[in-house]
Amino acid sequence: MTNISDVAKLSGLSKATVSRVLNNHSYVSKEKREIVLKVIEELGYTPNPSARRLRGQLTTTIGVIVPRIVNPFFAYLVNSIEETAYQNGYQVIIFQSNLNKEKELAFLNLLKMKQVDGIIMTSIENDWNVIEPFTQYGPLLMCNEYMDQAQVPMIRLDQHKGAFIGARHLIERGHRKIAYCTGGLFAQERKDKDRNQGFQQALMEAGLEVIPKWIFVNQNSIEDGRRVVKQILEMDDRPTAIFTGSDEVASGVIAEANERGLTLPDSLAVIGFDDQPVAELLVPKLTTIRQPVDEMGKKAMEIIIKMLEDPGYEISIYELPIELVIRQST
Amino acid sequence: MTNISDVAKLSGLSKATVSRVLNNHSYVSKEKREIVLKVIEELGYTPNPSARRLRGQLTTTIGVIVPRIVNPFFAYLVNSIEETAYQNGYQVIIFQSNLNKEKELAFLNLLKMKQVDGIIMTSIENDWNVIEPFTQYGPLLMCNEYMDQAQVPMIRLDQHKGAFIGARHLIERGHRKIAYCTGGLFAQERKDKDRNQGFQQALMEAGLEVIPKWIFVNQNSIEDGRRVVKQILEMDDRPTAIFTGSDEVASGVIAEANERGLTLPDSLAVIGFDDQPVAELLVPKLTTIRQPVDEMGKKAMEIIIKMLEDPGYEISIYELPIELVIRQST
DNA sequence: TTGTAAGCGTTATCAC
DNA sequence: GTGATAACGCTTACAA
Numbered sequence: 001m002t003n004i005s006d007v008a009k010l011s012g013l014s015k016a017t018v019s020r021v022l023n024n025h026s027y028v029s030k031e032k033r034e035i036v037l038k039v040i041e042e043l044g045y046t047p048n049p050s051a052r053r054l055r056g057q058l059t060t061t062i063g064v065i066v067p068r069i070v071n072p073f074f075a076y077l078v079n080s081i082e083e084t085a086y087q088n089g090y091q092v093i094i095f096q097s098n099l100n101k102e103k104e105l106a107f108l109n110l111l112k113m114k115q116v117d118g119i120i121m122t123s124i125e126n127d128w129n130v131i132e133p134f135t136q137y138g139p140l141l142m143c144n145e146y147m148d149q150a151q152v153p154m155i156r157l158d159q160h161k162g163a164f165i166g167a168r169h170l171i172e173r174g175h176r177k178i179a180y181c182t183g184g185l186f187a188q189e190r191k192d193k194d195r196n197q198g199f200q201q202a203l204m205e206a207g208l209e210v211i212p213k214w215i216f217v218n219q220n221s222i223e224d225g226r227r228v229v230k231q232i233l234e235m236d237d238r239p240t241a242i243f244t245g246s247d248e249v250a251s252g253v254i255a256e257a258n259e260r261g262l263t264l265p266d267s268l269a270v271i272g273f274d275d276q277p278v279a280e281l282l283v284p285k286l287t288t289i290r291q292p293v294d295e296m297g298k299k300a301m302e303i304i305i306k307m308l309e310d311p312g313y314e315i316s317i318y319e320l321p322i323e324l325v326i327r328q329s330t
Numbered sequence: 331m332t333n334i335s336d337v338a339k340l341s342g343l344s345k346a347t348v349s350r351v352l353n354n355h356s357y358v359s360k361e362k363r364e365i366v367l368k369v370i371e372e373l374g375y376t377p378n379p380s381a382r383r384l385r386g387q388l389t390t391t392i393g394v395i396v397p398r399i400v401n402p403f404f405a406y407l408v409n410s411i412e413e414t415a416y417q418n419g420y421q422v423i424i425f426q427s428n429l430n431k432e433k434e435l436a437f438l439n440l441l442k443m444k445q446v447d448g449i450i451m452t453s454i455e456n457d458w459n460v461i462e463p464f465t466q467y468g469p470l471l472m473c474n475e476y477m478d479q480a481q482v483p484m485i486r487l488d489q490h491k492g493a494f495i496g497a498r499h500l501i502e503r504g505h506r507k508i509a510y511c512t513g514g515l516f517a518q519e520r521k522d523k524d525r526n527q528g529f530q531q532a533l534m535e536a537g538l539e540v541i542p543k544w545i546f547v548n549q550n551s552i553e554d555g556r557r558v559v560k561q562i563l564e565m566d567d568r569p570t571a572i573f574t575g576s577d578e579v580a581s582g583v584i585a586e587a588n589e590r591g592l593t594l595p596d597s598l599a600v601i602g603f604d605d606q607p608v609a610e611l612l613v614p615k616l617t618t619i620r621q622p623v624d625e626m627g628k629k630a631m632e633i634i635i636k637m638l639e640d641p642g643y644e645i646s647i648y649e650l651p652i653e654l655v656i657r658q659s660t
Numbered sequence: 661t662t663g664t665a666a667g668c669g670t671t672a673t674c675a676c
Numbered sequence: 677g678t679g680a681t682a683a684c685g686c687t688t689a690c691a692a
Contacts, residue, residue, distance in 0.1 A: 331669095333668090333669055333670085334669060334670065334671095335669080345669090345670080345671090346671080346672090349670070349671055349672090350671090352670090352671090353671075355671095377669080377670070378668090378669050378670070380668085380669080380670090381668075381669035381670040381671090382669080382670055382671080383670095384668090384669080384670070385669085385670050385671050385672085386671090387670080387671075
C-alpha cells in the first residue's frame with residue numbers, strides 16, 4: 001500500500017505538505033501542489049480512511065439502518081437516500097437490522113466509533129434510553145419511524161391520518177365489518193399506535209366496534225396476507241373488508257382471495273399501505289395509502305447533511321403529506 | 331470516548347493485558363481477565379475499529395456491491411448474503427453502484443483501504459483490468475455476474491441454458507414469433523451474451539430467425555415492460571410471445587397487456603426471469619426462469635469466509651441450478 | 661510557505 | 677503472566 005510518506009518522498013516534500021494539498025489547505029505554492037498531485041496520480045494513492053478517522057476527521061459517509069431490505073418500501077427509501085447523498089458528495093452504507101436489537105446496536109456503534117458521520121434510522125428496535133446516548137457522537141435522524149420523546153429530527157408522516165382516511169374510505173364504500181392487519185402488535189407504541197388509533201377513530205365515528213378476532217398482529221409478508229384470507233374464510237362471521245398494514249400483506253390477501261374464487265372487491269375489499277409499484281400490477285389494482293417515499297429519503301439526507309455542516313442546526317420535525325390512492329380493490 | 335487506556339488505568343493493568351483479553355490471547359490469569367471484563371462492562375467500552383484496521387486487523391465486515399437495490403432480485407440476494415454473514419459472525423455493508431463506474435470504484439477502494447475484509451460483487455461496471463488490481467488487497471468474489479477472464483471465485487448460473495429452456499418452452503407452446511428483451515445491449519458480453527446466445531440457439535434449432543425489430547435492449551423496469559407492449563401493438567407483424575430479461579419487465583408487459591384488453595397467454599405469452607415473489611401475484615401467474623437467489627447468496631458468503639480464513643483456498647467456479655417454472659403466462 | 665513532531669487507539673514484539 | 681514500546685497512516689500545532 002502506498003501511503004502519504006511514499007508520496008512525500010517521491011515528490012521531495014514533507015508529509016505535511018502532501019496532507020495540505022490533500023485537504024485543500026491554505027498556502028501551498030502552485031508548483032509544489034502540482035508536483036504532489038502528479039505523484040499522487042502516478043502512485044494511484046488514496047488516503048487511508050482508518051487513519052483519517054482515527055484523527056477524528058469526517059468521512060462523508062452516512063449509515064442507513066433498515067429493518068428488511070426485501071420490503072420494497074425500504075428499498076425505495078434507501079434508493080432515494082442514496083441518490084440524494086451522491087448528489088451532495090456523500091456515500092451511503094446500508095445496514096439491515098432484521099428487527100434485531102443487537103444488530104441495531106452494533107450499527108449504532110459505528111457512529112460512536114466514527115465509522116460514519118451520521119445515521120438515518122428507518123426503523124427502531126431498541127428503547128429510546130438505549131439509543132439516546134449515541135446522539136452525542138453525531139447526528140442521528142429518524143425517517144419513517146418516530147418516537148415522541150426522542151430529541152432528534154424526524155421525517156414522518158401522519159400515520160393516524162393515513163389509517164383514518166383508509167378506514168373511512170372502506171366505511172364510505174358501505175363496509176361495516178372491517179378486519180385490520182398491523183406489522184406490530186395492536187397495542188404497541190409510536191407509528192403503529194398512531195395507525196391503530198386512526199383506524200379505531202374512523203370506526204368509532206361510524207358507530208362501529210373493533211372486533212378482536214378481526215385484528216391480525218405481526219403481519220408483514222405476502223405469505224402473512226395469504227394466511228389472513230385463509231383464517232377469515234374459516235370464520236362464521238366474516239369481515240367484508242381488510243385494512244392491511246402494507247402493500248405486501250395486501251398482495252398476499254389479493255392473491256389468495258383470487259385463488260379461492262372470491263370476487264374482489266365485492267366479496268372482499270382490500271386496502272394497502274405504501275403505494276409500492278406492485279399496487280398497479282395486482283388484479284384488481286390496489287387501493288392504498290400512499291407514503292411519499294422518495295421525498296422522505298431526499299428530505300432525510302438533506303437534513304442530516306445540514307446537521308453535519310451547520311453546527312447551530314435546530315432539531316425539528318418534518319411531516320410529509322400522506323394520501324389515499326383509490327384504485328379497484330375497494 | 332473511552333479507550334483501551336482508560337480500561338487499563340481503571341483496572342490497574344497495562345494496555346497490553348487489556349488487549350490480550352480483548353483478543354482472547356493466551357495466558358492471561360483468570361482473575362485479571364475478570365477484572366478487565368468487569369471494567370469494560372462498566373465503562374461501556376468498545377474497541378475502535380479504525381485503530382484496529384490501521385493496525386491491519388480484520389474487521390469481519392464484508393462489502394456487497396449491488397447495481398440497484400430496488401430490484402427485488404438484488405434485495406433478496408443481499409438478504410441471503412446478510413443472513414449467512416450474521417450466522418457466521420460477520421457484518422455486511424451494502425453499496426449501490428447504480429450502474430456507475432466511479433461509484434463501483436469508490437467501493438472497491440474500501441477493500442484497498444481495509445475498510446472491509448472482502449467484497450462480493452453482484453454486478454460489474456468496470457473492465458476487468460480496472461478491477462483486477464484490487465484482488466491483491468483481499469478476497470473479491472462475483473455472485474450472479476461473471477467474467478471469463480477473471481481470476482476470482484464466481485457463483486453463477488448457466489445463463490445460456492436459462493435463456494435456452496425459456497425460449498424452447500415458448501417454441502414448444504407453438505410460438506414462432508418471439509420477441510426478446512435484455513437488460514443490456516444485445517451484443518454485450520458476459521451474462522448477457524450467454525443469455526442472448528441461449529435464446530438464439532433455441533430459435534435456430536427450431537428453424538426460426540431472430541428478427542431485429544423484436545429485440546428490445548436496455549429493458550429493466552416495469553415501465554420498460556409497458557413500453558414494449560405499446561411498441562408491439564403498433565407493429566404490423568406482431569410477435570405472439572415475449573421473452574423478458576427479468577420478472578420486473580415481465581410485470582410491466584402483463585400489466586399493460588391486461589389494460590389493453592389482450593387475453594394472456596393466448597394473444598400474448600410472456601416469460602420472465604428470476605422468479606421473484608411478484609411472479610405468483612400477477613394475473614396470469616408468471617412463467618419464469620428461476621434463479622436460486624437464496625442459495626446464491628448463501629454460497630457467496632460461505633466462500634468468501636473460506637477465502638478469508640483459509641489462506642490456501644483455491645479459486646473455483648460454482649454453478650448453481652437454473653430451472654423453468656411453468657405457471658400460466660405461457 | 662514548508663517542515664518537524666506529537667498523537668489518534670490498537671496490537672505485536674520484546675523484555676522482564 | 678505481564679508490561680513497555682513501536683508502529684499502522686494521517687492531520688495539525690508549532691517552528692522555522
